Amino acid sequence: MNKTKEFLKIFKKAEKKYGPVDKRLAGEGWNSGWKMLIATIMSAQSRDETTIPIAEYLFDKYDSLDKLANAKFNEVLKILKSMNYNRTKSKHIIEASRFICDNFNGEIPDEIDELVKIPGVGRKTANLVLSEVHKKDGICVDTHVHRISNVFEIVNTKNPDETEIELRKIVPKKYWSRINRIFVLWGKDVSGRDKGKFLDKLKSN
Structure with a gap:
C-alpha cells in the first residue's frame, strides 16, 4: 500500500465533509x-x-x-x-x-x-x-488523529507521539497543519475503531 496515496484519499474525503463545518475548537479563535x-x-x-x-x-x-x-x-x-x-x-x-x-x-x-x-x-x-500561532508546518496529533490514522492503517503506532513521527514521513508538508482540525471533527462524530462507521460519516447527507 502506498501510504501517502492512501492518506490523501482518506484525508481529501474527510476534508470535503468537515472542511466547511463551522465549529470552533478549543485551540482556535484566540487573539493572542x-x-x-x-x-x-x-x-x-x-x-x-x-x-x-x-x-x-x-x-x-x-x-x-x-x-x-x-x-x-x-x-x-x-x-x-x-x-x-x-x-x-x-x-x-x-x-x-x-x-x-x-x-x-x-x-x-x-x-x-x-x-x-x-x-x-x-x-x-x-x-x-x-x-x-506561527503558521509553521506542524502535525498536531491528539487521540482522534492517532485513532483514525491507525484505523485506516496509515500508521501502526502505540501512541500519538509515534503517530506524529510516522505521519511526518508519509504526509506532504502542505497538509500537516490541516490534519488536526479535520480528523478531530471526524473523530468526534465516530466512537470506537470501526472503519465502516468512519466511512459512513463521509457519505453525503
Missing part, C-alpha cells in the same frame, strides 16, 4: 498566542464546548500572561473546578505562564524543542502552537 497555548493546555481530556467558555472567563480575569503567572493557585482552581484534571491544569497554567515570562520574555517560542520545555506542553500542544 499565549491564550491559544493556555486554552490548549486546558482542553486535554475536556470537551471544546466546556473549555472555551471557561478559558474566556479565565482570560477576562487575567488579561495578560504576567497576571496569570502571578495568579494564586486556588483562584485559578476555582475557575477550572468543573474541568477534568483541574488541579493539574491549574498548576500547569500558572507554571507555564511563569516559565514563558521568565525564559522567553513573555513571547511564545516558535521552535518545538523550546515549546516542549514549557510545563504542561507536550508535542501535541507544541505542534498546534507552531501551526496556529
